[in-house]
Amino acid sequence: KAGVTQTPRYLIKTRGQQVTLSCSPISGHRSVSWYQQTPGQGLQFLFEYFSETQRNKGNFPGRFSGRQFSNSRSEMNVSTLELGDSALYLCASSLGYGGDNEQFFGPGTRLTVL
């Protein structure tokens, strides 16, 4: 089985721009979660989607949004980028949703905001 894929792998944007990141889960997985990883804050949960519905949302401003498509692929969007949004964005898929499911992570998208 192919693993979780994320595109693009690297991205450079300037403040005020918006960005869309894409995640393709493992075939058969219906849950996709997104995380932001920074040296200062560590891994922080953004949101989780299951069957096209957002099931959980972390403590991030409304500039961060996401969606999931009928084929379970997911996108996250960040609008009005700020310098502090520079981070590694990780996507993870699992069979079900919730904390008792093993999550399979993609390689991440490294976003740099200048």
Added chain:
Amino acid sequence: SQQGEEDPQALSIQEGENATMNCSYKTSINNLQWYRQNSGRGLVHLILIRSNEREKHSGRLRVTLDTSKKSSSLLITASRAADTASYFCATDDDSGAGSYQLTFGKGTKLSVIP
């Protein structure tokens, strides 16, 4: 918010030695997971231990859970240079909506010197 806190933050050992990492958490949990991350890459699931389990083994890994102390430990025996990575514990965090999300600690950076 950070649920799990790993200790130590960094650990350096010689190849062949055992490595022990600890994780403490604040609220009650249903399960606890350990993940490994090689530099700047996605996370890899190592092991999941449920709240009614006290110990679990997987190859050279041994995980213990003490719910009375709200702590867990990860032991890697006979370490190898390839074990060099950051190790994270993750707990299911009741988000209050009847479903759960994973909350990660800041990790222990393990260096195994050949």
